[in-house]
Structures are given as structure tokens and as C-alpha cells.
Amino acid sequence: MKPILTVDKLSMDFGGLRALDRLDLEINTGEIVALIGPNGAGKSTFFNCITGIYLPTGGDVYLTPPHGRKKIINGLKPNQVTKKGMARTFQNIRLFTEMTVLENIMIGRHCRTKASILGAVFKGPGTIREEKEIVEDSYRILVKIGLADSVNMKATNLPYGAQRRLEIGRALATEPFLLLLDEPAAGMNPMETKELDDLIISLRDEGMAILLIEHDMKLVMSLSSRIYVMDYGKKIAQGTPVEIRNNPKVIKAYLGTEN
Amino acid sequence: MEYFLELFLGGMTRGSIYALIALGYTMVYGIIGLINFAHGEIYMIGAFTALITASVLTIFGLNPFAILVLAGLAAVVYSSAYGFTIEKVAYKPLRNAPRLSPLISAIGMSIFLQNYVLLAQTSDFMPFPNLIPEFAFMEPWAHIIGSSEIVILAVTAVAMVLLTLLIKFTRIGKAMRATAQDRKMAMLVGVNINRVISVTFIIGSSLAAIGGLLIASHIGQINFYIGFIAGIKAFTAAVLGGIGSIPGAVLGSFVLGWTESFATGYISSDYEDVFAFSLLVLILIFRPAGILGRSESKKV
Amino acid sequence: MFFVNEIKKSLLISCWFIFLTFPIMVIRINPYEEIVDYRWNNLILVGVGSFILSLVGRAVQRRREKIGQNDTDQTAGSTFRIATKMYVPLVALSVLVICCFPFVFSTYQTNIMTTALIYVVLGLGLNIVVGLAGLLDLGYVAFYAVGAYSYALLNYHFGLGFWTVLPIGAGLGALFGILLGFPVLRLRGDYLAIVTLGFGEIIRLILENWNDFSFGPSGIANIPRPSFFGMEMSLQAATIYIYFLMVGLAVFTVFVVNRLQHSRIGRAWIALREDEIACQAMGIDKTKTKLTAFALGATWAGMMGVVFAAKTTFINPASFTFLESAIILSIVVLGGMGSILGVIIAAFILILLPEYLRAFSDYRMLLFGATMVMMMVFRPQGLVAPRRRCYQFRKTDDPAAGIK
Ligand SMILES: Nc1ncnc2c1ncn2[C@@H]1O[C@H](COP(=O)(O)OP(=O)(O)OP(=O)(O)O)[C@@H](O)[C@H]1O
Ligand SMILES: [Mg+2]
Numbered sequence: 001m002k003p004i005l006t007v008d009k010l011s012m013d014f015g016g017l018r019a020l021d022r023l024d025l026e027i028n029t030g031e032i033v034a035l036i037g038p039n040g041a042g043k044s045t046f047f048n049c050i051t052g053i054y055l056p057t058g059g060d061v062y063l064t065p066p067h068g069r070k071k072i073i074n075g076l077k078p079n080q081v082t083k084k085g086m087a088r089t090f091q092n093i094r095l096f097t098e099m100t101v102l103e104n105i106m107i108g109r110h111c112r113t114k115a116s117i118l119g120a121v122f123k124g125p126g127t128i129r130e131e132k133e134i135v136e137d138s139y140r141i142l143v144k145i146g147l148a149d150s151v152n153m154k155a156t157n158l159p160y161g162a163q164r165r166l167e168i169g170r171a172l173a174t175e176p177f178l179l180l181l182d183e184p185a186a187g188m189n190p191m192e193t194k195e196l197d198d199l200i201i202s203l204r205d206e207g208m209a210i211l212l213i214e215h216d217m218k219l220v221m222s223l224s225s226r227i228y229v230m231d232y233g234k235k236i237a238q239g240t241p242v243e244i245r246n247n248p249k250v251i252k253a254y255l256g257t258e259n
Numbered sequence: 260m261e262y263f264l265e266l267f268l269g270g271m272t273r274g275s276i277y278a279l280i281a282l283g284y285t286m287v288y289g290i291i292g293l294i295n296f297a298h299g300e301i302y303m304i305g306a307f308t309a310l311i312t313a314s315v316l317t318i319f320g321l322n323p324f325a326i327l328v329l330a331g332l333a334a335v336v337y338s339s340a341y342g343f344t345i346e347k348v349a350y351k352p353l354r355n356a357p358r359l360s361p362l363i364s365a366i367g368m369s370i371f372l373q374n375y376v377l378l379a380q381t382s383d384f385m386p387f388p389n390l391i392p393e394f395a396f397m398e399p400w401a402h403i404i405g406s407s408e409i410v411i412l413a414v415t416a417v418a419m420v421l422l423t424l425l426i427k428f429t430r431i432g433k434a435m436r437a438t439a440q441d442r443k444m445a446m447l448v449g450v451n452i453n454r455v456i457s458v459t460f461i462i463g464s465s466l467a468a469i470g471g472l473l474i475a476s477h478i479g480q481i482n483f484y485i486g487f488i489a490g491i492k493a494f495t496a497a498v499l500g501g502i503g504s505i506p507g508a509v510l511g512s513f514v515l516g517w518t519e520s521f522a523t524g525y526i527s528s529d530y531e532d533v534f535a536f537s538l539l540v541l542i543l544i545f546r547p548a549g550i551l552g553r554s555e556s557k558k559v
Numbered sequence: 560m561f562f563v564n565e566i567k568k569s570l571l572i573s574c575w576f577i578f579l580t581f582p583i584m585v586i587r588i589n590p591y592e593e594i595v596d597y598r599w600n601n602l603i604l605v606g607v608g609s610f611i612l613s614l615v616g617r618a619v620q621r622r623r624e625k626i627g628q629n630d631t632d633q634t635a636g637s638t639f640r641i642a643t644k645m646y647v648p649l650v651a652l653s654v655l656v657i658c659c660f661p662f663v664f665s666t667y668q669t670n671i672m673t674t675a676l677i678y679v680v681l682g683l684g685l686n687i688v689v690g691l692a693g694l695l696d697l698g699y700v701a702f703y704a705v706g707a708y709s710y711a712l713l714n715y716h717f718g719l720g721f722w723t724v725l726p727i728g729a730g731l732g733a734l735f736g737i738l739l740g741f742p743v744l745r746l747r748g749d750y751l752a753i754v755t756l757g758f759g760e761i762i763r764l765i766l767e768n769w770n771d772f773s774f775g776p777s778g779i780a781n782i783p784r785p786s787f788f789g790m791e792m793s794l795q796a797a798t799i800y801i802y803f804l805m806v807g808l809a810v811f812t813v814f815v816v817n818r819l820q821h822s823r824i825g826r827a828w829i830a831l832r833e834d835e836i837a838c839q840a841m842g843i844d845k846t847k848t849k850l851t852a853f854a855l856g857a858t859w860a861g862m863m864g865v866v867f868a869a870k871t872t873f874i875n876p877a878s879f880t881f882l883e884s885a886i887i888l889s890i891v892v893l894g895g896m897g898s899i900l901g902v903i904i905a906a907f908i909l910i911l912l913p914e915y916l917r918a919f920s921d922y923r924m925l926l927f928g929a930t931m932v933m934m935m936v937f938r939p940q941g942l943v944a945p946r947r948r949c950y951q952f953r954k955t956d957d958p959a960a961g962i963k
Contacts, residue, residue, distance in 0.1 A: 044559070048559050051840060053559055053836060053839075053840065054559075077839065077844075077845075078836075078839040078840045079839050079840075079841075079842045079843055079844050079845070082839075082840060082841060082842035083842050087840070087841075087842075088840055090559065090837065090840075094834050094836065094837035094840075095834075095837070096829070096830045096833040096834060096837065096838075097833060097834075098829070098833055098947075099826075099829060099830065099833065099947060100947045100948075100949070102950055103826060103947060103948075106826055107826055107827065107830045107838070107841050107843070108841050108842070110823060110826070110827055110841065110842055110843050111841070111842025111843065112842075113823055115822060115823045115824070116824075117819065117822075117824055117851060117855070119822075120818055120819050120822030120823065120824055120825070121815050121818050121819065123818060127822075130823075131822075131823070134823070135950060139950075139952050148952070151949075151950055151952065152947075152949040152950060154947070170841060171841075173841075174841060174842050293749075294749050294752075294753065304583070307582075307583060308582050308583070310588075311582045311583070311586050311588060312582070314588040314590065314593075314595065315586065315588070315595055317593075318593060318595060333582070337579075337582065340578070340579050341579065344575070344576075344579060348932070348936075349932045349935075349936065352936045353935060353936065356935070356939060358748055358749065359693065359695050359748055359749070359752075360935045360939055361935070362695065362748075362749050362752060363695070363888070363892055363931055363935050364931065364932045364935040364936065366697070366885060366888070366931060367889070367892075367927075367928045367929065367930065367931025367932040367933075367935070368928065368931075368932055369928070370882070370885055370924055370925075370927060370928030370931070371925060371928030371929050371932065372928070373924070373928075374922075374924040374925040374928060375583070375925060376583060377924075378921065378922070378925060379580075379583045379584045379587075379601070380583060380587060381587075385588075385590055386590050386591075487881075491753075491756070491757075491760075494753065498750075498753075529768045530764065530768060532760070532764055533761055533764045533765065533768075536757045536758075536760050536761045536764070537757075537761060539753070539754070539757045540743075540754055540757045540758060540761070543743070543746060543750050543753065543754045543757075544742045544743060544746070544754070547746060547747075547750055559836055
């Protein structure tokens with residue numbers, strides 16, 4: 001199976017702090033991979049570097065679309081990365097709080113649609129059709145993530161778990177083939193976590209690959225086919241859930257910080 | 260050469276005044292991340308208070324030195340009071356608002372204060388008495404540098420030293436530095452943020468008032484509008500040096516003072532303000548972190 | 560008990576303000592005759608005024624805290640929500656008033672109305688930049704100046720007429736918007752504000768000093784009014800003509816801004832205002848989106864500049880100071896960022912009130928400043944909070960769309 005995401009010796013320095021240290025990682029079509037590590041290990045920094053929000057100080061990132069050629073993507077702007085088919089959520093929820101739930105999703109459709117200013121002003125048949133499609137596609141996504149009842153609600157007024165799902169929905173609207181989730185279950189109650197679990201599996205079944213940062217080990221172990229473990233910016237282990245569970249290095253990294 | 264020296268010292272005098280104002284911008288920015296647009300007006304109010312005090316005291320027939328001291332004191336007290344009040348009225352309620360809200364509030368405050376002085380006093384230029392005496396020992400150099408310029412340089416130097424000592428060694432100075440670095444952390448370790456912010460405004464306003472008094476006495480006239488241009492220039496200086504950095508503000512002020520002095524001296528005085536504004540625009544576009552500032556990367 | 564406490568606090572505050580305003584409000588010196596004038600009644604004014612304001616402010620604050628806790632209405636609401644039933648008669652009435660106005664009132668009144676309409680359009684234009692895209696542009700007046708000078712100069716040198724220059728002015732506005740916007744739009748919000756302010760001042764200073772180009776501070780006079788198929792018109796007819804022209808342009812602007820607001824681009828602007836990073840991560844090109852907003856705003860300013868020059872027939876750099884930008888900004892702030900109706904109402908309030916209530920006219924700028932502060936502190940969403948569009952859907956049983 002050919003990898004859709006290849007990360008090669010990625011490094012990131014903040015002043016004197018080395019947040020990522022020559023990290024390698026690969027993700028194949030249709031698999032769920034987890035990235036775990038103690039707090040401050042550099043997981044979110046990894047996401048920010050591969051999605052173009054930070055400019056990594058070293059290494060390369062390649063993306064291979066399902067029917068396309070392998071392309072280097074570091075140095076691209078975040079919007080270009082998203083357009084290439086890799087979308088993400090944020091650890092601390094970043095919704096458009098003053099916009100409605102539906103509009104949040106509609107923003108995700110932006111990069112797959114193309115109405116211009118003139119189109120918007122004259123509202124020709126093409127624009128009207130496109131606008132209708134945006135609304136319908138967005139609604140379909142809301143149904144999928146179980147928020148169809150809150151279409152016109154302001155995003156801030158959603159309960160916490162729903163906000164997290166909305167962020168996933170917004171990312172889905174950009175039609176990614178690889179979805180990056182940064183601690184999607186953080187702050188969720190068991191029922192919300194269960195719903196999230198189902199949602200992620202249904203996405204995988206549709207053929208989407210998912211890279212997941214998560215502290216909830218139960219979720220990680222049950223969902224992922226492979227796990228990467230990092231600590232202090234370095235990769236310290238990789239393998240199947242069973243291998244990771246029994247890896248002494250991992251146990252040490254976690255116990256070392258938890259005690 | 261003499262002309263060069265004159266321009267150099269003239270630029271340095273200008274720079275000193277800018278520095279006194281720029282410090283207020285930089286300190287407030289360092290603590291609460293706000294461009295205090297009304298800071299120029301505080302300087303203007305300082306100058307007006309000094310003028311009013313001096314005039315009243317002159318009529319009472321006090322001796323010039325006493326007048327200078329009392330007018331300076333009144334300017335400092337009143338400017339601080341204004342700075343303190345402005346923060347409480349226009350900025351404090353907006354501490355958790357979106358970033359642009361306090362800035363808009365500050366612009367409103369600036370316009371309000373300008374027109375407040377315009378309406379309560381006058382729109383004309385008011386002659387400002389020369390409070391600084393001509394020193395006899397300055398006679399030989401009078402064509403290069405005047406007595407009031409020497410006083411401006413000296414007062415600025417003293418103020419800088421005092422400020423540095425205050426920030427380095429006092430309790431409140433340490434609290435200020437802590438707050439500037441990380442407000443949440445400072446709060447957690449028991450720093451009273453409201454007090455730190457108020458003190459920052461008071462110190463910044465006092466320095467601006469001193470600047471207002473000195474420049475008004477040096478130039479000899481003031482009106483309600485002097486704060487606007489001076490404020491923008493001082494802000495330019497603060498950005499030039501790296502906003503948030505105290506030595507940066509001083510350095511930036513001198514650089515700006517010299518730029519203006521040499522540009523008007525050697526090129527043309529028509530475009531005096533254009534030089535400053537162009538410098539501002541160029542700095543912000545090409546090096547928004549300034550000379551001494553570090554470019555901040557936002558954590559995501 | 561609570562009330563007594565509040566009164567005590569307000570009394571203290573009023574004492575503080577008496578102290579604060581004492582030198583500036585009470586003492587006035589006449590430097591030439593060495594007379595000092597003490598205006599003690601101002602002291603009472605300040606005392607009573609600040610006492611009342613403080614009481615009111617406290618009451619408002621308390622009420623807000625109370626409502627703040629159960630403010631969970633589902634869609635963004637507004638106090639000025641007009642019932643749909645009222646909508647048609649209201650529109651009909653406004654159309655009637657607008658059409659009859661110049662025939663009922665004097666030329667002078669019509670002129671004021673035209674000015675108000677110019678500010679409506681300027682407000683709506685700036686609203687795109689500040690209200691929708693969240694870019695605080697403090698140099699908006701520069702584009703207004705570009706429009707005005709392009710008409711004045713093109714007419715002076717080449718004899719071009721109003722109707723030819725109107726699109727040129729708009730185009731030049733857009734061009735300047737892009738030229739200025741391109742380098743500065745990557746700056747953070749507050750720096751952007753200052754840079755635009757700097758640019759605005761630079762343009763004004765150049766107009767003031769470059770005599771060969773712009774005729775310096777004395778400005779350009781005898782700019783022709785708009786022509787009506789080449790006919791000569793009396794002053795009165797010309798005034799009415801410009802009035803209706805402005806009505807037309809205002810309607811056109813409302814139409815365009817309204818369409819933009821609810822379009823793909825408009826949503827991107829709002830998203831950008833809310834969260835730049837998330838917006839980019841959702842595939843929106845930050846620079847391009849900002850630039851469109853900036854250039855569109857500038858287009859409207861350029862267009863209004865042409866109309867302004869044609870209306871007053873005389874322009875000089877003094878019409879394009881920072882204060883002008885601040886006035887337009889306070890219209891947007893008062894109206895409610897991103898709200899069309901709000902901006903229209905605010906423009907009329909802020910422009911007409913000082914004209915008609917003579918007592919206010921001296922306090923015009925003072926009020927503008929105070930408005931900006933008060934709105935930010937007490938009602939940041941503006942008079943008419945912008946409302947988001949609501950969508951209705953039939954419940955689908957489309958199995959492909961469900962979770963399981
Ligand atoms: N913009 C930045 N500037 C400076 N340092 C940063 C920046 N972003 C992250 N860091 C540092 O990089 C390190 C890794 O942070 P990161 O947020 O990636 O950790 P994480 O693995 O996501 O932790 P958590 O589980 O708490 O989310 C931390 O020490 C953090 O302080
Ligand atoms: Mg993280």
C-alpha cells in the first residue's frame with residue numbers, strides 16, 4: 001500500500017527549544033493512526049508544521065492524493081494544504097463563534113466552490129446553483145455529525161461536545177482524504193466519546209485516512225491500526241496498539257511524567 | 260560641520276521628547292497589548308495644565324523657579340490622573356473584548372479629549388511662557404544648542420535612569436515585568452493586575468506630561484492638536500525600537516529624531532511629517548518587530 | 560442598601576471628575592491681557608453630569624450582568640427587529656419621503672440630505688472593510704481623496720465630465736486600495752490600523768505640499784456639477800439632481816453590499832474576522848480575501864469622492880483629514896459592524912443631528928469620540944446587531960447521509 005502522507009525528518013525550533021526533532025511518519029490510505037505522547041511532547045506542533053501554520057525549520061512533508069502524484073507540501077500556506085486534501089481540527093476549539101452552525105460548515109465548502117464577487121452581485125444561474133449546493137452539502141454534513149437540529153444556532157451556544165463535532169464537520173466540508181484531529185475527545189463525556197468513536201469509524205469506512213492526537217487511551221487503542229509515540233519532540237516508538245502497550249520506553253515516558 | 264552638529268543635537272532634543280512619550284506607548288503595549296491612541300492627548304493635557312498653572316501663578320507673582328516646579332508638578336499630577344481615569348473608563352471594561360474594541364475605544368477617547376480641550380479652552384495657539392531660563396554659561400554655544408535643549412536632554416536622561424531603576428529594582432517594577440511576560444502566570448503568583456496596569460498608565464502619563472511641559476516651553480506655543488502628531492510620531496518611535504521594549508523606545512526615538520532633523524535640514528522641511536509617517540509605514544511593513552523587538556509567534 | 564451604596568460611589572466619582580476637569584474646564588487664561596477667567600458653573604455641570612452618568616452606567620452594567628447569564632437565545636437577535644408585517648408600509652413610506660423631500664424642503668435642506676447620503680454610502684463601504692472583514696482601516700479617507708482629486712484634476716486638465724470620471728474614480732480607488740493593501744494586509748490588526756492611518760496622512764500631506772500636482776492647500780475650485788445629457792441647470796435643479804443621483808447610488812450600494820454579505824465571499828470575510836487561523840486552515844486564502852474587502856471598500860470611497868467633488872465644486876486637502884476617517888468609522892461602530900440597516904441609521908443620526916440641533920453642532924466631534932467609547936463599552940454590537948441568515952430544511956431520511 002502506498003502512503004498518502006510521508007513526513008521526512010521534520011524539525012521545528014522555537015528559539016532554543018526543539019519542539020520537533022527529525023520526526024518520520026507515514027500514513028496509508030484508509031487507516032486510522034494515532035499520535036500520542038505526554039503533554040508538551042510536540043504533537044500539536046507537528047500538526048501545525050504539516051498543515052502550514054508553522055514553517056518547519058527542517059525536513060519535508062509529502063502528500064499523495066488517491067489519484068494523484070506525490071507532491072512536497074512544506075512551505076505551502078495552510079489554505080493551499082487544505083485544498084490539497086488534508087484538513088484538520090484544533091486542540092482548543094476554533095469555531096467561527098458569531099456565525100451559525102450551518103455557516104461554519106459552509107465556510108468549509110469555500111475552497112471547493114468558486115463564485116466570484118461579480119457572481120455574488122449579479123447572482124446568475126451558476127451562482128444560485130452553487131449556493132444551493134453549498135447549503136445542501138453543508139446540511140448533509142450536519143446530518144452526518146448529528147447536528148441537523150441546530151442548523152441556525154450560533155456556534156458558541158452549542159454544548160462542548162457538539163462544538164468539537166462541528167469542528168470535525170467543518171473540516172469534512174473541505175473534502176479531505178486525510179483528516180487530522182487534535183484531541184477530539186478532550187472534555188467529552190463517555191456518551192459523547194462513544195458518538196465520536198462511531199463517527200470516526202464511519203469516516204474510515206468511507207475511505208478517509210485519519211491521524212489522531214488523543215490522550216484517551218481507550219479510544220486510541222480501540223480505534224487505531226497503528227500508533228506513533230513521541231516525547232520531547234522525538235519519536236520514541238511506533239507500532240500496533242498491542243506492541244505499544246507493551247513497549248517499555250512508552251511506559252517509561254508516560255510514567256515518568258505522570259508520577 | 261557646525262550645521263551638522265546643530266542638526267545632530269536638534270535631532271537628539273526631538274528624540275528626547277519622543278522618548279518621553281514613546282515610553283508610555285511601549286509600557287502600556289507591553290502590559291495590556293493595546294495601542295493607547297489617547298496617549299498623545301495626555302501629553303497635550305499635561306502641556307495645557309502646565310500652561311494654566313504657570314499663568315495663574317505668574318499673576319500671583321511667584322518667582323520663576325517656583326513656577327517651573329509647580330507647573331511641572333501640576334502637569335504630572337493631572338496627566339497621571341487623566342491616564343488613570345482613561346484606563347478605568349475606556350479600556351478596563353474591554354479587557355476581554357476582541358482585540359480591536361479597545362483600540363476603537365482609544366481612538367474615540369483621543370478624539371473626545373482633543374475636542375474637550377478645544378471646547379473648554381480654545382482652538383487657537385496659546386503662547387507658552389518660556390519657563391526655562393537662559394544659562395549664562397551656555398552663551399558660547401548658543402548658536403548650536405540652546406539652554407532649553409540642554410535642560411530637555413538632562414531631564415530626559417534623569418527620567419530614563421529613574422525609570423530603569425524603578426523597573427529593575429522595585430516591587431512594582433518586578434510585578435510589571437512579570438505581567439508583561441505572562442499575565443496569567445503573574446496573576447497566579449499573586450500579582451495584582453489592576454494595580455500594575457494603573458501604575459503603568461500613571462508612569463507613562465507622568466513621562467508624557469514632562470515631555471509636554473518641556474516641548475511647550477521650548478517651542479513657545481501649544482494648541483489642542485499637538486498631541487495627535489506627537490503621539491503618532493512617538494508611536495512610530497516605539498515601533499521602530501520594538502514595541503514593548505523600553506530601551507527600544509528610547510533608541511527608536513533618537514533614530515526618529517535624527518531622521519527628521521537631518522531630513523528637514525538637508526532635504527526639505529515641507530515634508531517633515533511625511534518623513535516620519537513614511538518611516539512608520541516602512542518599519543511596520545518590513546520589520547514590524549522593530550530594531551530591538553523579537554517577532555512574536557502566536558501559539559496555536 | 561444597594562442604592563445608597565451606588566449613590567455614594569457615584570458621588571465619589573463625581574468628586575473625582577470635578578478635580579480632574581478643574582484646570583481645563585474652570586480656568587481660562589487670556590495670555591495677551593493676563594486675565595484669568597474662572598468659570599465656576601462648569602464645575603457644577605461636571606459634578607452633576609458625571610454623577611448622573613455614573614449612576615446610569617452602573618445601572619446598565621448591573622442589568623447587563625443579569626441578562627448576560629441567561630443570554631442563550633438561539634440566533635443572533637437585535638432590538639430593532641422590525642416585524643415583517645410592518646415592513647412593506649415602512650418601505651413605502653421611506654420611498655415616499657425620499658422622493659418628495661427635495662420638492663418640499665429648501666435647497667439647503669436637500670444639500671444636507673445629500674451629504675448624509677454620501678456618508679451612508681461611505682459608511683457602507685467602510686463597513687465591508689471594518690464590519691465584515693474586521694480590518695480596521697483608519698485611512699479610509701485617503702481613497703475618498705483619490706476619487707475627489709481624480710475628478711477635479713481630470714476635469715481641469717482634460718475636461719472629462721462627471722459621468723466619465725465616476726467609474727474612473729471608483730477604479731482608481733480600487734487600484735489604490737490594492738496598491739496600499741498588498742504590503743500591509745499581512746500585518747496584525749492593530750498595526751494595520753496604524754499603517755493605514757499613516758498612509759492616509761501621507762496622501763493628505765502630499766496633496767497639501769505638492770503644489771504642481773494638486774494646487775496645494777488652496778485646493779481646486781470651479782469643479783463642474785454633474786451634467787444631465789449636456790443640459791445647463793439652475794443651482795436648484797442641480798441640487799435636486801445630485802440628490803437623486805445619491806439616492807440611486809445609495810440604493811445601488813445597499814443592493815450590492817447586501818448581496819455580497821450573504822455570498823460565498825461575504826461569509827469568508829466574516830470568518831476571517833472571527834478567526835484568521837481557523838479560516839486559513841479551512842482553505843480560505845487570507846491575503847486574497849482581505850485584499851478584495853479592502854479594494855471594494857476603497858472603490859466605494861473613490862466613487863463617493865467624485866460625487867463629493869461634484870457636489871461642493873471645490874476641494875482642498877483639509878476635507879480629507881484623519882477626523883473624516885474617524886467620523887466614518889464612528890458611523891460603522893454606532894450602526895453595528897456588519898449591519899446595513901444600522902449603518903444607514905447611524906449615518907443619519909451622526910450627520911443630521913448636529914445639523915438640525917444647532918446646540919449640538921459645536922459638540923459634534925466631542926460626541927463622535929464619546930460615541931465610539933460608549934458603544935465599545937456598553938453596546939459593542941452597535942444599534943442594530945447584524946443578524947445571520949437562517950435556513951429551513953425538511954427532515955431527510957436519506958440513509959446515505961445518516962451516521963449509522
Ligand atoms: N508558537 C510557539 N512558540 C514557542 N514555543 C512553542 C510554540 N508552540 C509550541 N511551543 C512549545 O513547543 C512544545 C510542544 O508544544 P505542543 O503544543 O506541540 O505540545 P503537545 O504535544 O501538543 O502537548 P499537549 O498534549 O499539552 O497538547 C511546548 O514546549 C510548547 O511550549
Ligand atoms: Mg497539543
